[in-house]
Amino acid sequence: MIGLMRTRYSEDEVAVRDAFFDFFANECPTTTVRAAAEGTGFDPALWSSLAAMGAPGMALPESLGGAGAALTDLAVVADVAGAHLAPVPLIEHAVTARALARAGGHDDLVAELAEGSTLATLALRPPTGDTARLVPAGAVADVLLHHCDGVTSSSRGNAPGIKLPNTADLPLAHRVISDATAIELDTDGWNRTVDEWRALTAVAYVGLAKRAIEIGVAYTKERIQFGVLIGTFQALQHGFADAATSVEGAHLLAQRAVWALETEQPGASRLAGMALLFAAESARFAADRSVQYHGGYGFSEEYDVQLYHRHATAWILQLGDPAAEYARLADAEFGPVMGAA
Amino acid sequence: MDFSFPPEVEAFRTEVKAFLADNFDESMLDVTHDGTMHVPELHAALAAEGWLAGPVPKELGGGGRTALESIVLNEEMQLARAPIDAMGVTVITAAILMEHGSDHLKETVVPALLNGEALTSFGYTEPESGSDVAAAATKAVKDGDEWAINGAKMWTTMAHIADYVILLTRTDPDVPKHKGLTFFLVPFDTPGIEIQPVPTMATERSNATFYDDVRLSDDWRVGEVNGGWAVMKTALKYERGVAGGQFMSPPVIDAGIDWATNHERADGTRPIDDLAVRERLIRAQIDVEVCRGFAYHCADLANEGAMFGVEGSMTKLFASETFKRHCREIHDMMGAEGLLTLESPEAHHGGLIEEALRHSPVTAIYGGTSEINRNMVAEGFLGLPRAR
Ligand SMILES: Cc1cc2nc3c(=O)[nH]c(=O)nc-3n(C[C@H](O)[C@H](O)[C@H](O)COP(=O)(O)OP(=O)(O)OC[C@H]3O[C@@H](n4cnc5c(N)ncnc54)[C@H](O)[C@@H]3O)c2cc1C
Numbered sequence: 001m002i003g004l005m006r007t008r009y010s011e012d013e014v015a016v017r018d019a020f021f022d023f024f025a026n027e028c029p030t031t032t033v034r035a036a037a038e039g040t041g042f043d044p045a046l047w048s049s050l051a052a053m054g055a056p057g058m059a060l061p062e063s064l065g066g067a068g069a070a071l072t073d074l075a076v077v078a079d080v081a082g083a084h085l086a087p088v089p090l091i092e093h094a095v096t097a098r099a100l101a102r103a104g105g106h107d108d109l110v111a112e113l114a115e116g117s118t119l120a121t122l123a124l125r126p127p128t129g130d131t132a133r134l135v136p137a138g139a140v141a142d143v144l145l146h147h148c149d150g151v152t153s154s155s156r157g158n159a160p161g162i163k164l165p166n167t168a169d170l171p172l173a174h175r176v177i178s179d180a181t182a183i184e185l186d187t188d189g190w191n192r193t194v195d196e197w198r199a200l201t202a203v204a205y206v207g208l209a210k211r212a213i214e215i216g217v218a219y220t221k222e223r224i225q226f227g228v229l230i231g232t233f234q235a236l237q238h239g240f241a242d243a244a245t246s247v248e249g250a251h252l253l254a255q256r257a258v259w260a261l262e263t264e265q266p267g268a269s270r271l272a273g274m275a276l277l278f279a280a281e282s283a284r285f286a287a288d289r290s291v292q293y294h295g296g297y298g299f300s301e302e303y304d305v306q307l308y309h310r311h312a313t314a315w316i317l318q319l320g321d322p323a324a325e326y327a328r329l330a331d332a333e334f335g336p337v338m339g340a341a
Numbered sequence: 342m343d344f345s346f347p348p349e350v351e352a353f354r355t356e357v358k359a360f361l362a363d364n365f366d367e368s369m370l371d372v373t374h375d376g377t378m379h380v381p382e383l384h385a386a387l388a389a390e391g392w393l394a395g396p397v398p399k400e401l402g403g404g405g406r407t408a409l410e411s412i413v414l415n416e417e418m419q420l421a422r423a424p425i426d427a428m429g430v431t432v433i434t435a436a437i438l439m440e441h442g443s444d445h446l447k448e449t450v451v452p453a454l455l456n457g458e459a460l461t462s463f464g465y466t467e468p469e470s471g472s473d474v475a476a477a478a479t480k481a482v483k484d485g486d487e488w489a490i491n492g493a494k495m496w497t498t499m500a501h502i503a504d505y506v507i508l509l510t511r512t513d514p515d516v517p518k519h520k521g522l523t524f525f526l527v528p529f530d531t532p533g534i535e536i537q538p539v540p541t542m543a544t545e546r547s548n549a550t551f552y553d554d555v556r557l558s559d560d561w562r563v564g565e566v567n568g569g570w571a572v573m574k575t576a577l578k579y580e581r582g583v584a585g586g587q588f589m590s591p592p593v594i595d596a597g598i599d600w601a602t603n604h605e606r607a608d609g610t611r612p613i614d615d616l617a618v619r620e621r622l623i624r625a626q627i628d629v630e631v632c633r634g635f636a637y638h639c640a641d642l643a644n645e646g647a648m649f650g651v652e653g654s655m656t657k658l659f660a661s662e663t664f665k666r667h668c669r670e671i672h673d674m675m676g677a678e679g680l681l682t683l684e685s686p687e688a689h690h691g692g693l694i695e696e697a698l699r700h701s702p703v704t705a706i707y708g709g710t711s712e713i714n715r716n717m718v719a720e721g722f723l724g725l726p727r728a729r
C-alpha cells in the first residue's frame with residue numbers, strides 16, 4: 001500500500017506476528033537453540049513445522065507454489081524468528097528462492113523451496129576457486145546460489161559442508177562447488193538479493209535485541225543488591241534506555257528498508273545497507289548492556305542472555321567486516337576513494 | 342507498514358519547498374543581531390500563508406492541519422536551516438490559549454499571535470527549578486479583582502523580543518506540587534517586569550526575567566486556578582505536531598561533506614578520501630535516517646490521535662545526542678580551520694559548523710534533558726521501577 005504513512009504493523013501484520021510468535025514460543029524455547037548448537041546449528045524438526053506454517057514459501061509467487069505475500073510480511077516472521085534465535089535459515093532460504101523465482105526457468109525447484117522440502121542458501125561472499133568459505137547454512141542446505149564476476153550461478157547436489165565450530169554455533173561451512181549452472185540473474189539482481197538478506201537480517205536483529213533487553217530488564221526486577229532491586233539503579237536504567245531507544249530506531253529503519261525494497265523505492269538499497277549496520281550495532285549494544293547488568297551470571301553458560309550476545313556478534317560477520325559495509329555505502333554516497341589503488 | 346505520505350501531503354511538501362525558496366535564504370539567519378534565530382520576515386510570511394494557525398484544530402479557530410503535514414513543514418524548514426523556534430512557541434501558546442484561555446485572550450491575543458504580529462515566550466523554568474518544573478515557586482496571589490505576581494524565571498528565551506510570556510506560577514503552596522500551579526499570560530509591558538540578558542557559550546542569548554508585584558486582571562489567567570498542570574499537558578500535546586529538532590544534523594553534515602570534498606590537506610589528500618572520515622560521515626547519514634524514522638513514527642501516532650510520550654522522549658534523546666556527536670566529529674575533521682567563528686570573514690560555510698558545535702550541548706538540555714528522557718524511557722517504555 002502506498003500513501004498511508006503507517007509506521008506500525010497493520011492488523012493483518014499483527015495477526016501474522018502473533019501466530020508466529022506463539023509458534024516460536026512453543027516450538028523454539030532456548031533449549032531448542034542450545035540443542036541445535038550441539039549439532040549442525042540447524043533443527044530439522046523446527047524447520048518442518050515452520051514449513052507447515054507456510055513460512056518458507058510465504059513471499060514467493062502463488063504461481064510457483066508460494067503464498068504471494070509481501071517481503072514486509074516475511075519481515076514480520078523474521079522479527080520473531082530473530083527474537084527466538086531460531087536455528088533455521090529462513091532468511092537465506094527465502095531470499096535465495098526469491099532470486100530463483102525472479103531469474104525464471106526454475107519453477108520446479110522454486111516449488112520445492114516454497115514447500116520447504118529442499119533447503120537453499122546463498123554464498124554472501126564470492127567463492128575463491130571452487131570453494132565458497134563459511135557459507136551461512138552451508139552445513140545443511142542443498143541448493144546454493146553464488147555470484148562471481150557478474151554471473152550468478154546455482155548448484156545442487158554438492159555435499160553440505162561440515163559445520164565449523166563458531167561464535168554462535170551457526171551452520172557455517174565451506175562449500176566446494178561443482179556442476180554450477182549460470183542463472184538469469186545479473187549483478188543488479190544479485191545485489192537486490194543480498195539487499196533483501198541485509199534488510200531481513202536487520203529486522204531479525206531487532207527481534208533479537210528487543211528480547212535481549214526484555215531478558216535483562218526482567219532480571220533487574222528480581223535481583224536484589226544493597227537491599228534493593230538492581231532495576232532501581234539509575235545507571236542500569238539509563239543503559240537500558242539508550243539501548244531501547246537505539247533498537248526502536250533500528251526497528252523503524254529496518255522496517256522502512258524492507259518496505260522500500262518491496263515497493264521498489266529509489267533509495268531502497270541504501271536503506272537496506274544502513275538498516276543492517278545500525279541494527280547490528282544496536283543489537284550488539286543491547287546484548288552487551290544486558291549481559292553487563294546480569295553481572296557474573298550473564299557470563300555463565302547457563303543464562304540465556306549470553307546466547308543473545310553471541311548471536312548478535314555473529315550474524316553480520318557472515319557478510320564480512322562491518323567496516324567494509326560502511327565503506328561500501330560511502331562509495332555509493334561520496335564516490336570511490338581518489339588515489340586508491 | 343507503509344512509509345510513504347498521502348499524495349496531498351506530498352503536494353504540501355512541494356508547496357513548502359517553493360515557499361522556502363521564495364521566502365528564506367540562509368543569509369537571513371543572523372544570530373549576532375539580537376542573539377536569537379528569529380527571522381521576522383520569515384515569521385510574517387509563515388503567518389500570511391496561514392501556517393502558524395495550521396496545527397491549531399479547526400474547532401478552535403485554527404487551520405486543522407494534520408500531524409503529517411506538520412512534520413513535513415518541520416522537516417523542510419529544518420533541512421533549509423529555517424528557524425522553527427518562534428513558530429513552535431507561537432503555535433503552542435495559541436493552542437493553549439484557545440483551549441484554556443479567557444474570551445478576552447482568545448479575541449485579542451490569539452489573532453495577533455497567529456497573524457504574526459505578536460510573539461510570546463515560555464516562562465516555566467526558574468532559578469531553583471528546571472527538570473522538576475512542577476516545583477515552580479513564582480507566586481501569584483489574588484488581591485481583590487487582581488492577581489499580584491512575584492518571583493523570577495530563568496531561561497525565558499526570546500523574552501527580549503517578545504510581547505508576552507506564558508508564566509507558570511504557584512497559587513497554593515500547601516498542596517502537592519502539581520496541584521497548586523496556575524498559568525497566566527503576562528504582557529511584557531506590564532509594570533514591575535525586568536528582563537536581563539543571559540549570554541551563553543554559543544552566540545545565542547537567553548534571559549532571566551523578574552516579576553515584582555506585577556498586577557494583572559483575572560482576564561489574563563489561563564486555565565483553572567490550581568489547574569496549571571492540565572495546561573502543561575496541553576502544551577506537551579501540541580509539541581507533538583510542531584516541536585522540532587529531528588533534522589538538526591543534515592545541514593551540518595552537508596557542510597561537512599562539502600568541506601571534506603573540496604578541501605585539500607597539507608599532504609595533498611582530501612579528507613573525503615580518508616576511510617575514517619568516510620565512515621564517520623556515513624554513520625551520521627544513518628543516524629539521520631533513524632531520526633527520520635522517529636519523526637514519521639511520532640507523526641503517525643499523533644495523526645491517529647494517539648498520545649505519545651515515550652516515543653517523543655526517544656526521538657528527542659536520539660536526535661540531540663547524535664547531533665552533538667555529528668557536530669563534534671565534523672568540527673574535529675576541520676582541524677584548526679574549524680575554530681573560526683561566524684564573526685570571522687574566513688570562517689568556512691559562514692561558521693555554520695563551529696556555531697553548531699557550540700550550540701549543540703543545549704539541545705540535550707532544554708526541552709527535557711537527556712537524563713530526564715532516559716528516565717521516561719526506562720519507566721514508561723521498559724516498565725522499570727522508579728529510580729532511587
Ligand atoms: C539556552 C536555553 C534556553 C532555554 N529556553 C527556555 C525557555 O524558553 N523557557 C523555559 O521555561 N525554559 C527554558 N530553558 C530551560 C530548560 O528547559 C532547563 O534548563 C532544563 O529543563 C533543565 O533544567 P535545569 O537547567 O534547571 O537543570 P537541572 O534540572 O538542575 O538539572 C541538572 C542536571 O541534573 C540532571 N537531573 C535532574 N533531575 C534528574 C533526574 N530525576 N534523574 C537524573 N538526572 C536528573 C539533569 O539531567 C542535568 O544533567 C532553556 C535552557 C537553556 C539552556
